Amino acid sequence: MGGIIKSSVARKFAMALSGLFLVFFLLQHFTINFTSVISPDIFNELSHFMGNNFVVQALLQPVLIFGVIFHFIMGFILEIQNRNARGVGYKNYNGNANSSWMSRNMIYSGAVILAFLGLHFYDFWFPEISHKYIHGLPEDPTRYYEETIVKFKDLWRVILYVVSFIFLMLHLLHGFASSFQSVGFNNKYSKGLQGFTKAFAIIIPLGFIFIALFHYINQL
Amino acid sequence: MKLTLKIWRQDNAKTKGKMIDYPIDGIEGDMSFLEMLDVLNEELVAKGEEPVEFDHDCREGICGSCSLQINGEPHGPDRLITTCQLHMRSFKDGDTITIEPFRAKAFPVVKDLIVDRGSFDRIQQAGGYVSVNTSGNTVDANAIPVNKQNADDSFAAATCIGCGACVAACKNASAMLFTSAKVSQYALLPQGQIEATERVQAMVRQMDEEGFGNCSNTGACEIECPKGISLENIARMNREYMSATSKG
Known part of the structure; x- marks a missing residue:
């Protein structure tokens, strides 16, 4: 592993795999969270x-923690390497002419998500x-629903959640489709897959925002 | 047409450069961008000043020599052309145009707008070839049947002229589009299979040693490539590389 991770292709491959794993986790997390809107009993169970x-x-939690840590450390390493590769910067660089804002600013959307994870761990995991x-x-077994919704009484926390999930949306809009390209998947099905990844990138974060707003409004 | 040019001037690789303003008048829309620079240089020489140095050769979009970052984009605002094919009709009277060299640590500035793209040559030398038996019984390449789609894709990859626009456009100064095109043109043909494993590993290793950045799939390279080299080549190289690495 130490050998292949030294190559730029392998680094991107590893970054993509960890990203795909986190997307899968996100879907599972969203599914469980969404049950809090439908039934407190199912959510508790x-x-x-x-x-x-x-x-x-x-088994799964250590893998998840490793996946998160690997993804953000590798993200910072890639960003530092990429900045060094430019050397002297351009006086005039028209990035909007050839690429999306999301694709050029993954480090910033990622940093916001990382900061959000700090808040999320403070709220729930610790x-x-x-x-x-x-x-x-x-x-x-019945404590989880009450412990969760009480967090969404504070407006400032709900605002932080909404902003964070908007950045997650921006991150996923590029990252999810990009991970398939990095693992070598680019063929006649790619266009359809891109449509799916874009829909996922919008729907899942909006779903999380809906859950936060739902519990906030219900407790007014 | 009256224009203001902001041009990067740098004496040599060791000195610091800076942008210098040059007002220019009498530019026709039918002039190519390089002809416009020729006009500027004639004026500078007439005034006893140093002309602006820039790379050029064929001036018909096939040699890959011209390499200017124009208004923040390699080869300027138009698509699927090189700087020598860019015409002044793409600009308006009174415009200010910034002209910089392609920027990457692996493309050090030689002088003014000229950069050393020898790193591309070294990537090519690392594995961008097929070893052919030249002992007298060489098999005619056309005697080996090639799938039409593969032949077309290989040809498309081989149209890369190695100008470096992909590196210049990429926010990471990544050379993956160039390297993947050179890997793909052989990977898709039966003649390229024998050395496929070593080729992709050697070319990626050389690309990394030259100090290019990592690909983050922004797609800027594909948009700015004067030959329309597709991102499919990068995906193919990634597959080839991981497959080669798993074989050891």
Whole structure:
């Protein structure tokens, strides 16, 4: 692995695979979150399963954490290498003439998502770890819904969520389709696939925004 | 047509350069961009000043010599042409035009607007060839049947003139479009199969050693390429490379 990751093609391949894995995770996360709008009981049941299942906790969660850390560290490494590769910059660079804003600014949309992950971990992941492993509190399968929606009482938090998911949308609008190109998938099906990735990139973040606004409005 | 040119001037690779303004008058729409620079240079020489140095050769879009970043785009605002095929009718009276050399660490400035694109030659030398038996019993290339689609795709990849616009346009100064075109033109033909594994690995290794950036699929290279080299070539090179790496 140390050898092939030294090549620019392999770095992009690894970046794409970690991105595709995170997209799959995002879909799973959205599906569970969306149940909080439909039924608190189903949301509690699924959250309890995800929080206590051995395979999810001991095997999938470490893979997910590795995937997230790998994706953002590799993103910063690629950005530094790419800036160095230019050397002296242009006085006049008309990037809008040949490429999208999203594709040229993945590092900034990614940085916003990373900052959002900090808030998200502060809101949910750290309290969960504290509940289960630090304080060793008794398990209550019905606590998840209340613990979740209470976070969306604060307007500032809802605004931060909405802004973050807009940046996630921008990141996915380029990143999801781009990952297929990086793994070598470019053929007669690519146009259809691009349509799907663009729809996904818009619908899923809008869905997350809808969930946050739904719980905020319901608690007014 | 009356124009203001903002041109990068730099004495040599070791000195710092800067943009200098040159007002110019009497430019006709039918002049090519390089002819316009010829007019400027004649005026500069008549005034006893140093002419602006720029690369050019065939002036018909096939040699890949001309390499100017014009108003922030390689080969200027028009598509599927080189700088020598760009005409002044693409600009308006009173315009200010910025002219810079192609920028990349792997394309060091030699003088003014001339850059050293020897890094492309070294990538080509690393594996952009097929070894042919020249002992007297060489097989005619046409004796080997080639799938029509592959032949067409290979030909399209081979139309790359190595001008470097892809590197100049890319925000990462990546040479993946050039390298992938050179890999693809052989990867698609039966004659290129024997050395396919070594070829893609050697060319990618050389590309990385030259200091080009990583591809982030912005697609700027494909848009700005004067020969319309497709991003499909980069996807093909990625497949070829990962397949070659898995073979060891």
